[in-house]
Amino acid sequence: MLNIKEVNAHCDIPCKIYDPAVVQVAALSVVRIMDIIAELDTSSKENQAELSRLTVEKENQARIVKDEIRIIWGDYFKDPQIEAFPDIHQLVHSIMLQGSKCKQTIERENGTKLVELVNEFTEAFWATKDIKTQRVVAPYPPALEVVHPVLEVV
Amino acid sequence: MLNIKEVNAHCDIPCKIYDPAVVQVAALSVVRIMDIIAELDTSSKENQAELSRLTVEKENQARIVKDEIRIIWGDYFKDPQIEAFPDIHQLVHSIMLQGSKCKQTIERENGTKLVELVNEFTEAFWATKDIKTQRVVAPYPPALEVVHPVLEVV
Amino acid sequence: MLNIKEVNAHCDIPCKIYDPAVVQVAALSVVRIMDIIAELDTSSKENQAELSRLTVEKENQARIVKDEIRIIWGDYFKDPQIEAFPDIHQLVHSIMLQGSKCKQTIERENGTKLVELVNEFTEAFWATKDIKTQRVVAPYPPALEVVHPVLEVV
Amino acid sequence: MLNIKEVNAHCDIPCKIYDPAVVQVAALSVVRIMDIIAELDTSSKENQAELSRLTVEKENQARIVKDEIRIIWGDYFKDPQIEAFPDIHQLVHSIMLQGSKCKQTIERENGTKLVELVNEFTEAFWATKDIKTQRVVAPYPPALEVVHPVLEVV
Amino acid sequence: MLNIKEVNAHCDIPCKIYDPAVVQVAALSVVRIMDIIAELDTSSKENQAELSRLTVEKENQARIVKDEIRIIWGDYFKDPQIEAFPDIHQLVHSIMLQGSKCKQTIERENGTKLVELVNEFTEAFWATKDIKTQRVVAPYPPALEVVHPVLEVV
Amino acid sequence: MLNIKEVNAHCDIPCKIYDPAVVQVAALSVVRIMDIIAELDTSSKENQAELSRLTVEKENQARIVKDEIRIIWGDYFKDPQIEAFPDIHQLVHSIMLQGSKCKQTIERENGTKLVELVNEFTEAFWATKDIKTQRVVAPYPPALEVVHPVLEVV
DSSP: OOOOTGGGGGOOOOSSOOOTHHHHHHHHHHHHHHHHHHTOOTTSHHHHHHHHHHHHHHHHHHHHHHHHHHHIIIIIOOHHHHHHOTTHHHHHHHHHHHHHHHHHOOOHHHHHHHHHHHHHHHHHHHHHTTOOEEEEEOSSTTOOEEEEEOOOBO | OOOOTGGGGGOOOOSSOOOTHHHHHHHHHHHHHHHHHHTOOTTSHHHHHHHHHHHHHHHHHHHHHHHHHHHIIIIIOOHHHHHHOTTHHHHHHHHHHHHHHHHHOOOHHHHHHHHHHHHHHHHHHHHHTTOOEEEEEOSSTTOOEEEEEOOOBO | OOOOTGGGGGOOOOSSOOOTHHHHHHHHHHHHHHHHHHTOOTTSHHHHHHHHHHHHHHHHHHHHHHHHHHHIIIIIOOHHHHHHOTTHHHHHHHHHHHHHHHHHOOOHHHHHHHHHHHHHHHHHHHHHTTOOEEEEEOSSTTOOEEEEEOOOBO | OOOOTGGGGGOOOOSSOOOTHHHHHHHHHHHHHHHHHHTOOTTSHHHHHHHHHHHHHHHHHHHHHHHHHHHIIIIIOOHHHHHHOTTHHHHHHHHHHHHHHHHHOOOHHHHHHHHHHHHHHHHHHHHHTTOOEEEEEOSSTTOOEEEEEOOOBO | OOOOTGGGGGOOOOSSOOOTHHHHHHHHHHHHHHHHHHTOOTTSHHHHHHHHHHHHHHHHHHHHHHHHHHHIIIIIOOHHHHHHOTTHHHHHHHHHHHHHHHHHOOOHHHHHHHHHHHHHHHHHHHHHTTOOEEEEEOSSTTOOEEEEEOOOBO | OOOOTGGGGGOOOOSSOOOTHHHHHHHHHHHHHHHHHHTOOTTSHHHHHHHHHHHHHHHHHHHHHHHHHHHIIIIIOOHHHHHHOTTHHHHHHHHHHHHHHHHHOOOHHHHHHHHHHHHHHHHHHHHHTTOOEEEEEOSSTTOOEEEEEOOOBO
């Protein structure tokens, strides 16, 4: 990771705070829903209805991932950040395609790959702010690894 | 904080992951917008338009706080969690009223009080899961203290 | 019911009108949809699609109940109203949990219990304004009893 | 009012309940907001922000009127109802135009005219179901007359 | 088609541009989704989930048709346009009913009829602006005929 | 423009139709609203409210541009399309930044630049489908040039 502390000096002041934490919660939710779908027996009408609910919520969480990544990338990433991470466009586009796969399928592997791509994006994001990150275990199922910033403890 | 590890044993499986991180980002955004409004000179038409944008976004972020708190409290908190935190209803109601104040006014103090109430809620939430928390400095303006869970580093 | 005419005197002026009628329509719709689901034969593809539609609409109507109750409780109920109805927090929380049950299941009994909880809330709401209520039969299926204010006829 | 009890016999079963009560609350809210705007001194930044909030909420409530009227008219009114009320298309179109005026202006007269048009629609709606209506005084400001169905008291 | 160039002279200035192109894309999407549903084997859980997704998206596209037609008709059509097209109310109401049929069923014929009604509306719309139209083949499946304005090539 | 007819052969079947026409209407609306704002005298309370409405609608239309471009780029553009237009990522990112400028300012030049970027995207999009385009004059104010596909007339 480069030290790019200075490049932010002339950033526009955004009126909304950008934080990939929101995206991570949504990406983990996609995997969680895939896990619940995998265990669901759809022979009863009630469970067919439950499958609809889970599918719509999976759709919704994948959409949140795509929307929020679009917002951070499209509003926050400007020339200095892109110079520091020249592959960011490609990474964001991969997240879009992977988000679509998570909508179209129920395979867990597609969800975990989405989480991993979001982790890569999160690392890049915090690096643009010269903030170190670490991998932690999410404190709820599916308990996957997620990237968190290392923050000053009060 | 009580140890209430056991009480969660029979929780329903939620299909969406609950994480107060989403609420914290919104609460901090409310204060951030108040700070930008405080510095805005509204004598030009362009800045009057900017005030409208900021007001609508402040409204939106305060609504997210209220909606997401409602969801966590109304979906996740059940008898065991409420027994462990008998004041949780009152706390949630305070967040609702404080969220309204943040919509109706532009005074920073109302925003910082909202952040503090969300912090209290966050502490209670993680305590119901027997996960320790710590206070860290948010890595973006307004750089207020927020409560984060202490997670296992990989 | 207490006479709490005076306590409202210093209420803030809300910019939106609060009226539980909106919640009642949504709660009744939940039961209505459950009744239609109960009669649906899901062996054909067209009816499987219909089950999805009905499930999503049930989800939506239950969400409206939770959102609108949250708004009335969180924006309108302040100290005087809470003193008059000290159990209101518990009642609102029960509506949240019952709304979740209506999302997760297709059992009519869950829907009728939601309607009844909304009726209790409605009685409390109008009592805070010192307006009498009565129970009437909803003029459309499922034709359940709902609480209406007794208003001055012109 | 014609007796058109029979004409409904073969109506499709709607999955959502239609009730103009929702529209009335929104139309009254439009007038309420106009009244608050009329009293607002917009010389301070805080009150300029308040004007933005009120304007957006007025916009939103007028949109609800238009959307909900569109839904009842477009989903529920079929040949038998239209034959009984041949002017319903014109009335609905008038509500659309009047809703636009309420968005574009802050004149109370435009709001009260919207309420009156919604009342006419409400009378027609209940008449198609052969349910009598009466005019009552809304139990909150602006305390205008609204049309309610006369329902069977339990 | 009448020449009604003059009648527009005193139209209000709308702040949003009205263009039936948005409606056409949605109406064609309805048919497209019906075609995909027709080919879907719903014996696997994954495909049952896919049916839910397609059903919800069909619902959404049909809603867009109804909402956007309501907006153009309710905001743009005023006395001069209605005099030139006295059947416009009836046509719009037919689109509402046909949109409902497209939500409730999966039969392609219902979708193609919706596209045709939207074409009629589109012809009327452009005629009120004295702009000629022609029928072209949509450049994507389902490749149905749609009405486009004949515009000045630069 | 390259002939890339073949590259589409193995495209996934999307369930929603992609058509930049929707984006163009929104981009033109941004400029239209800027023109109306430019002429608005904001000395009266009514016109201050109107400025709020116009600002919110400008915000909304710019968001539609960003969302819809994100959807077409993120769902439809895959390896073959990207190989044919290797600068598409950069172009899409420029549209995101320009959309933000249109939200933050009221300068017409920012709006017309957005329209032009959307035109470039539209040309690339239709070229990936081997469909010719031409520039036409939009048939409503602001009457700017937009790129339309040349379609087969029936």
